[in-house]
Amino acid sequence: xxxxxxxxxxxxxxxxxxxxxxxxxxxxxxxxxxxxxxxxxxxxxxxxxxxxxxxxxxxxxxxxxxxxxxxxxxxxxxxxxxxxxxxxxxxxxxxxxxxxxxxxxxxxxxxxxxxxxxxxxxxxxxxxxxxxxxxxxxxxxxxxxxxxxxxxxxxxxxxxxxxxxxxxxxxxxxxxxxxxxxxxxxxxxxxxxxxxxxxxxxxxxxxxxxxxxxxxxxxxxxxxxxxxxxxxxxxxxxxxxxx
Numbered sequence: 439x440x441x442x443x444x445x446x447x448x449x450x451x452x453x454x455x456x457x458x459x460x461x462x463x464x465x466x467x468x469x470x471x472x473x474x475x476x477x478x479x480x481x482x483x484x485x486x487x488x489x490x491x492x493x494x495x496x497x498x499x500x501x502x503x504x505x506x507x508x509x510x511x512x513x514x515x516x517x518x519x520x521x522x523x524x525x526x527x528x529x530x531x532x533x534x535x536x537x538x539x540x541x542x543x544x545x546x547x548x549x550x551x552x553x554x555x556x557x558x559x560x561x562x563x564x565x566x567x568x569x570x571x572x573x574x575x576x577x578x579x580x581x582x583x584x585x586x587x588x589x590x591x592x593x594x595x596x597x598x599x600x601x602x603x604x605x606x607x608x609x610x611x612x613x614x615x616x617x618x619x620x621x622x623x624x625x626x627x628x629x630x631x632x633x634x635x636x637x638x639x640x641x642x643x644x645x646x647x648x649x650x651x652x653x654x655x656x657x658x659x660x661x662x663x664x665x666x667x668x669x670x671x672x673x674x675x676x677x678x679x680x681x
Contacts, residue, residue, distance in 0.1 A: 450665070450672025451536055453517060456501040461519065464494045470516050472502055482514035485529045486585075489599035491641075493519050493526045493587050501668065518666070525666045526587050527628035532671060533585045534568050536664070537624055540673040541571065541581075548660055548676075549622070552579060562610055579620040582607045586627045586635070586661075594632035594661065594677065596625055600642045608645075608652045615656040623652070627663040627677060635661035635679040650681050 462471040462479065470484045482502045484490075499520040505513055519526050538557065541549045552571035559570040559580070569581040588598040597604055611621040625635055637646035653659060661677040 450670040451532060451539065452670045453501075453668065454503040454505075456503060456517060456668050457514075459500055459502060461494070461496055461498050461500045463496050464490065469512075470494075470500075472500055472514070472516070480514050481512060482516045483512040484516050485531055486516075487530070488585070488587075488597070490528065491588050491598040492590070493521060493528065518668075521629070521631075523631040524589075524629040525668075527664070527666055527671055528587065530585045532628065533583050533626040536671060536673060537581070537583050537626055538569060541569070545673050546660070546662065548658075549579065549581070552577075561614065565606065565610055567607070567610065567614075576618070579622060580611060580614050581622045581624050582611060583624045583626060586625045586632075587629060588638065589627070589629060589632050592631065592633040594625070594627045594629075594635045594663075595638035595641070596635070597638055597642050597645055601645055604642075605645050605648045608648045608657070611657045612652050612655045620658070621656070622658045622660055623649070625659070625661040625679075627661060628666070628671070630663060630666060630674070632663050632677055635659075635677050636681065646681075653681060 459472040459474045464470040468484050470482045472482050473479050501518040502514045502516050540546050544550050554572045556570040558566050561567050567580045568583045571579040586594050586596045588595045614621050637649045639646040659679050661679050663674050663677050665672050665674045
């Protein structure tokens with residue numbers, strides 16, 4: 439496991455300079471064709487392996503960043519999409535960074551009081567949990583972070599596609615609870631229009647069933663939304679959940 443390096447003391451994560459455009463299509467999971475305001479069509483990296491249900495419609499305004507790195511095949515990265523009720527962050531690299539930073543800054547009251555924070559902690563057989571908060575050897579809190587971008591009628595839903603990996607994490611957390619450790623499922627809602635959080639039973643009923651089982655067995659749920667604009671993204675408020 440890796441101890442998290444000190445993160446600059448900011449309220450949130452700053453976006454690189456963003457370039458507006460219009461989404462033409464997202465395909466092969468990691469590719470998106472975008473038309474810039476100049477009329478030029480570019481292919482951007484889509485840093486999201488999920489289904490992106492409800493936030494990848496062609497014709498929507500999107501915001502991308504440019505990276506002049508000779509090692510990169512694609513110089514552009516898709517960061518945001520402008521939906522009718524909120525900007526939505528599509529970059530799945532953001533949640534772990536933002537949650538870890540917010541914990542260190544004490545912005546998440548439920549996860550205060552730990553001296554050390556580690557990332558990508560190995561548990562079980564060849565599996566990893568996103569974060570470990572720790573005071574001494576026994577006072578541990580394992581936190582698995584999930585990116586949530588699907589919102590319907592004010593309700594944030596996870597997952598947006600069937601996820602066997604997500605179920606595996608729930609099983610692993612339950613095993614850690616039996617060893618006496620605190621375990622948390624943390625759902626970061628990368629948008630501003632959610633009033634509550636629930637599992638997406640219509641999409642993946644198996645995941646919803648396992649989440650309810652996990653909560654019964656002592657795994658905690660935390661759901662937080664964000665404040666997001668063209669400059670930065672930051673943790674905002676705790677969102678109530680309903681199983």
